[in-house]
Amino acid sequence: MRLQGKRIAALVGPGFEDLEFWVPTMCLRAEGAEVVVVGARAHETYTGKHCLEATTDMAAEDANPGDFDGVVIPGGWAPDKLRRYESVTGFVREMYATGKIVGMICHAGLVGISAGIVKGHRATGSLGIKDDLVNAGATWVGEAAFRDGNLVWGRVVADIPAYCCKLVEALAER
Numbered sequence: 095m096r097l098q099g100k101r102i103a104a105l106v107g108p109g110f111e112d113l114e115f116w117v118p119t120m121c122l123r124a125e126g127a128e129v130v131v132v133g134a135r136a137h138e139t140y141t142g143k144h145c146l147e148a149t150t151d152m153a154a155e156d157a158n159p160g161d162f163d164g165v166v167i168p169g170g171w172a173p174d175k176l177r178r179y180e181s182v183t184g185f186v187r188e189m190y191a192t193g194k195i196v197g198m199i200c201h202a203g204l205v206g207i208s209a210g211i212v213k214g215h216r217a218t219g220s221l222g223i224k225d226d227l228v229n230a231g232a233t234w235v236g237e238a239a240f241r242d243g244n245l246v247w248g249r250v251v252a253d254i255p256a257y258c259c260k261l262v263e264a265l266a267e268r
Contacts, residue, residue: 095124095125095126096125096126096262096265096266097122097125097126097127097262097265097266098125098126098127099126100122100126100127100128100163100164100265100268101127101128101130101161101162101163102122102127102128102129102130102162102163102164102165102166102265103129103130103131103132103157103162103164103165103166103185103189104118104119104122104129104130104131104132104165104166104168105132105133105154105165105166105167105168105172105176105182105186105205106131106132106133106140106148106150106168106172107133107134107140107172107173107175107176108140108141108171108172108175109140109141109142109143109170109171109172109175110140110142110143110148110168110169110170110171110172111142111143111168111169111170111172111199111200111201111251112142112143112144112145112146112170113144113251113254114168114169114170114199114200114202114248114251114254115142115146115148115168115170116146116148117254117258118166118168118197118199118254118257118258118261119131119166121258121261121262122166122261122262122265125262125266127163127265129166130151130152130157130162131148131149131150131151131152132150132151132152132153132154132157132165132185133150133153133154133176133182134153134154134175134176134179134181134182135150135153136150136151136152136153136156137149137150137151138150140172142170143170143171153181154179154181154182154184154185155181157185159185159188159189159192159194160192162189162194163194163195163265163268164189164194164195164196164197164261164264164265164268165185165186165189165194165195165196165197166197166261167186167196167197167198167199167202167205167206168199168200168202169199169200169201169202169219169220169250170200170201171201172201173201173202173203173204173205174201174204176205177204177205177207177208177209178208182205183205183208183209183210184209186205186206186209186211187209187210187211190209190211190244190245193244193268194244194268195244195245195246195261195264195265195268196211196244196245196246197245197246197247197248197257197261197264198219198245198246198247198248199219199247199248199249199250199253199254199257200219200220200248200249200250200251201219201220201222201223202219203217203218203219203223203226203227203232203247204223204226206245207223207226207227207230211245212227212230212231212232212245213230213231213232214231214232215232215233215242215243215245216232216233216234216235216240216242216247217232217233217234217235217242217245217247218234218235218236218237218238218239218240218247218248218249219247219248219249219250220249220250235247236249237249238252238253238256238257239253239256239257239259239260240260241260241263241264244264246260246261246264247260248260248261
């Protein structure tokens with residue numbers, strides 16, 4: 095259990111990609127981490143693209159970055175919704191600024207763009223956001239998963255295993 099004592103925020107919102115949320119969440123918990131589900135509102139239940147549900151433990155505005163070792167952002171339609179909340183982008187921005195691990199997969203890079211943390215970094219995700227990442231100053235990389243500084247990137251659902259490995263590795267080092 096490499097992540098014993100670590101506390102990780104997992105962001106969720108409407109239309110999240112079920113596997114990109116649940117598989118990393120279960121993986122982190124299996125490694126001993128406490129995973130706290132964070133969203134725009136506390137105690138809100140969201141349905142994923144494939145009908146799995148997730149309920150938030152707390153609102154982003156109540157999440158103190160100092161209480162967490164990292165944040166994980168799934169893809170799906172949720173990133174486009176979550177990026178509209180300053181409480182969410184502010185939380186992600188502060189996590190990044192303080193050297194915490196920020197994991198993003200598929201469309202999650204939209205939150206990273208709005209938080210202003212992708213410029214100058216290598217990035218990947220769904221091809222649907224490639225231009226957005228490049229226009230925000232990132233360098234597109236067509237790899238399944240990798241780490242660039244304190245950012246951990248995963249491309250798409252098929253790359254979840256590689257993403258989870260990089261995520262656990264990065265969090266264990268911190």
